[in-house]
Amino acid sequence: MTSKGDSSPVFSEAIRARSVTRWRWRAAISAVVVAALAGCAGFVWFLSLVLPNEHKPSRNADGIVVLTGGSSRVSDAVELLAEGYGKRLLISGVHPTNGFSDIQRSLPESQPLLMCCVDLDRSAVNTRSNATETRRWATERGFRSLIVVTSNYHMPRAIVELSHSMPDIELIPFAVVGEKWREEPWWTSGAALRLLLSEYVKYLFAEVRVAFGGVGQGGRPDTEIQPPVAPRKPATASAN
Template sequence: MESSAPARETAGGPQHAFGERTRARRAIGVIVAAALLIGSGFFFGGFFRFVDTIVNYQTPSPLAADGIVVLTGGAERITGAIELMTAGKARRLLISGVHPDTSATRLGRMVEAEPDMMACCVDLDRRAANTIGNALETAKWARRNGFLSLIVVTSAYHMPRSMLELSHAMPDIRLIPYPVTRPGLTLGNWSEDRSVILLLLQEYLKYTATRLRLSLGGVDGLAELVGGTFG
């Protein structure tokens, strides 16, 4: 009788340990699943807010500023900026991110701009290679001209990230968004077009990375990573 109790304890020991390990694995699984669910909620919640901002951009009226900056990437951006200049919405225009081999004359022909306006009132920035560079070069240009307000022209999906970079580079200058949309890109029905969904997701990831970098104070190493990877 005395020898049977230890035998039962010995037999039950491994089973008890196995049960504890199983419960621990289940608990870890529940925690991981909850974390993934919460993380997904934050990600997609932020994404939908991002898209809502893009779709519902409203340009102030009346629209006027000291200068205009257009971030290159599509002819519709430059066309929109030239139209603003022609309408007298600002005194000077910076086209940022121009290819080194592209002349003002060629740009003017592309968007049917008046040669006199291109000669007198349009500056070209050929140094910027990405959105971070756009912001830095625009800040230099605005301060050199003594501007206190700028109209920012770029694609609607690119605007949130551009405004982050520009406001970080020149917090003392008022920025007015003027989003444009390239032909064939319908943002109002974005959820029905797989290519538009992918475009917006990609831009949202870039925007999120930019927010992270700037929240860390624009760390140089991370800035180089984000600039080289995301542009």
Template sequence: MKRGGAAGRFLYGTLAGLLGCMLLWSTGFAWFVHDALKSPARPPVADGIVALTGGQGRIEASLRLLASGQAHQLLISGVAPHATTASIAGALPPDLAASLSPELWRRVTLGRHATSTIGNADETAQWARASGLRSLIVVTAGYHIRRAIMEIHRTVPDVALHPYAVRPPALRAPLRGSSLRLLAMEYDKWLMASLGLTRNMPVRAQN
């Protein structure tokens, strides 16, 4: 009976612990989704802007911020090796592409080496230090913005970072199964980044 009682208490404690962890994860996930869906606030004027590639709307939003005078320089981090400003302009909405002057494009730097969020952070740090920047607007998706800010801050802790989150198509229907899976995956990655474990993750897992 004593053995059975001890086993029962162990099982009960294990189940209670698992349920507690699930509750904590679910509560945090609900907060994460709510945060990811918030409309972006207008950021303050900064020295530079960095757009992290990997989703729709990020480059467009960063160019609109640059054109409106929110910063003087823009880094588009993680472009394809053979990308050019002309090829990027060709993928923009026609009205935006037509409004961007050659002078503005000369203030755009294409970062070709980043293949992950960690790579984005390293590329951003190198560019910010070389350009003497003290403040940055960080443009990425709402589900990615907190992890991106965290990783960039670790590489340039002395640079002020201002988030500007865009809402990609995946977040326009957040209750769809594919959207929830994406949000859950990004939440888990943010948790890993919060624990300082992302530097040891494979590149694919960092994206």
């Protein structure tokens, strides 16, 4: 027969084990709740950076860069160039098989401007390499200020990447607002909400990566500035 004195230490150890287990579960649940609340608060803050309306740049700049990927970005950038907001335009992220001809077909009235004052970047494959190629282009031309044209939801991340790559160049954002954003609030569209959540995660990753010195820059290597390319020949391929 086991005495009370013999079973007491075992019983106390079991109680302590259950207590530690409960504490760990409570700590884990608390951590999940805090992380969820922080994520929601961060998302709300991110939404405040996504402008709902278009506003013309506050002033002119040396050049204009448009990051491809959204509807009407290129046409809005060409319009800014035509209005004299910049001396020259870079269309960054054009597909390697594309050229000026398709842009000319979609913007026939802008053909003289496209032929004289627009450059295509076919090297960039993502926002990080957009920043690398834009820095290369701006440095070659001695530009000290740029108007950045991209979609409103993409602008926060684009500014993070471009600012990191070009800390000595002033960036003036021009956020393009698509038709779908104007027609209905984003919270009524599941597709828009998923897009914003995805962009929010990418934005956080960009902020963290830049905070740690740009680890994982991605895209093409950011090597020394290359000499200016020779004057281009008339393009025959289609553009993005």
